[in-house]
Each structure stands twice: as C-alpha cells, then as structure tokens.
Amino acid sequence: MKTVHDDTGKRYLLLKRSEHASLVRNPKNGNECYIQNDRLEDDTDESPLETAARTISDPVRTLLTNVHDEATLGLLIELDNRGPLGIRTLLDEYDFCESDLHGRLTVLSAAGLLEQVDIACERGYRATKTCTTALDQLPTASEHDLGAVAESSDGTADSSS
Structure with a gap:
C-alpha cells in the first residue's frame, strides 16, 4: 500500500493499480473508488500509515x-x-x-x-x-458505564460493582 494524491491534491491510499485506473481509499471516511491513473501521482512525502494517522485532529x-x-x-x-x-x-x-x-x-x-x-x-x-x-x-465513560458493564475474564457481567 502507498500514498497517492490526485490532481487536486487530495490524498488517498492506493489499494490496487490496473492499466487505466486505480482503486483508492479515502483515509478520512474509508470510501473506495476508482480514479484514472493519469490523475494520480505517488506521494513520497509520507507513508500510508502517516496518511491514515492524519485523519485524526492535530x-x-x-x-x-x-x-x-x-x-x-x-x-x-x-x-x-x-x-x-x-x-x-x-x-x-x-x-x-x-x-x-x-x-x-x-x-x-x-x-x-x-x-x-x-x-x-x-x-x-x-x-x-x-x-x-x-x-x-476524547470520549469519556459516564459513571453508569463504568459500574454497569464491568466484564470478568470469562466475558460474563461482573455484578460485584
């Protein structure tokens, strides 16, 4: 997998390249689509994992x-x-x-x-x-969530809380 960008500068993760078009995934929303190869360029500035990480706010x-x-x-x-x-x-x-x-x-x-x-x-x-x-x-757990859904190691609900 590698990072590519289209002619507008939008970054994608390259999933599959064929002769005329490439299957890419938008790292922000996970949508996949085909884009013509002549509209794509390899992005050597960052790895695919860095591209995926950049979907999270700074x-x-x-x-x-x-x-x-x-x-x-x-x-x-x-x-x-x-x-x-x-x-x-x-x-x-x-x-x-x-x-x-x-x-x-x-x-x-x-x-x-x-x-x-x-x-x-x-x-x-x-x-x-x-x-x-x-x-x-960041999501936070409410007091109810913390006490009501404590799971024991065997996966059953813990009623001791």
Missing part, C-alpha cells in the same frame, strides 16, 4: 504521541480540570517523584500540551489550548 495526535501511560494522561486531565497548579502542589498531591514529574512536565511542555506559569512566585503549569481541545475530543 491536537489529539499530539496527545496520543506524547502521552505514554495513564498517570501522564491523568496529570493532563487534572491540570485541565483544576487550572494551573504549582510544582509543590503537584509533588504533594500526586504520586510522582521530583525527577519523574520534571521529565513528564518537560516532555508535555515541549509537545505544546502544557505551559509554564508563575503561581504565587512559584513555578507552575497549566494545560494549553491544544491540550484542552484534545481532551475535549
């Missing part, structure tokens, strides 16, 4: 590629929900050692998900607009 892609565990995601959610927090508050209230927290804050700031601010003459952090936009686009 803020969500930034979040997904920079948050590698639940604790880091939880840190972003807390900063987004609670507003800017000082570094001492982050160390006191959350289960991070100083070097681990500093590493996470550095990566998230470099990615544009957090920004450093001053809070009462102390260094602090707040979620950026990019972070807030990304978090707002």
Whole structure:
C-alpha cells in the first residue's frame, strides 16, 4: 500500500493499480473508488500509515504521541480540570517523584500540551489550548458505564460493582 494524491491534491491510499485506473481509499471516511491513473501521482512525502494517522485532529495526535501511560494522561486531565497548579502542589498531591514529574512536565511542555506559569512566585503549569481541545475530543465513560458493564475474564457481567 502507498500514498497517492490526485490532481487536486487530495490524498488517498492506493489499494490496487490496473492499466487505466486505480482503486483508492479515502483515509478520512474509508470510501473506495476508482480514479484514472493519469490523475494520480505517488506521494513520497509520507507513508500510508502517516496518511491514515492524519485523519485524526492535530491536537489529539499530539496527545496520543506524547502521552505514554495513564498517570501522564491523568496529570493532563487534572491540570485541565483544576487550572494551573504549582510544582509543590503537584509533588504533594500526586504520586510522582521530583525527577519523574520534571521529565513528564518537560516532555508535555515541549509537545505544546502544557505551559509554564508563575503561581504565587512559584513555578507552575497549566494545560494549553491544544491540550484542552484534545481532551475535549476524547470520549469519556459516564459513571453508569463504568459500574454497569464491568466484564470478568470469562466475558460474563461482573455484578460485584
């Protein structure tokens, strides 16, 4: 599979090429169609997987590629929900050692998900607009969903919640 674009610049994933036309898939909606070969050019700028990934909004892609565990995601959610927090508050209230927290804050700031601010003459952090936009686009489970559909390892509903 490779990435191609038509004469209007629209990107597709090439599925099959024949003598006169090629079967392509629109990565945004999954629709497949045939396009004349003389209207298509190979796109060497990005791989098919990058083309598929670009169907996700920039803020969500930034979040997904920079948050590698639940604790880091939880840190972003807390900063987004609670507003800017000082570094001492982050160390006191959350289960991070100083070097681990500093590493996470550095990566998230470099990615544009957090920004450093001053809070009462102390260094602090707040979620950026990019972070807030990304978090707002993610689906969340309601309290009912969390308690009602816990599945045990054998696939039966767990009634202990």
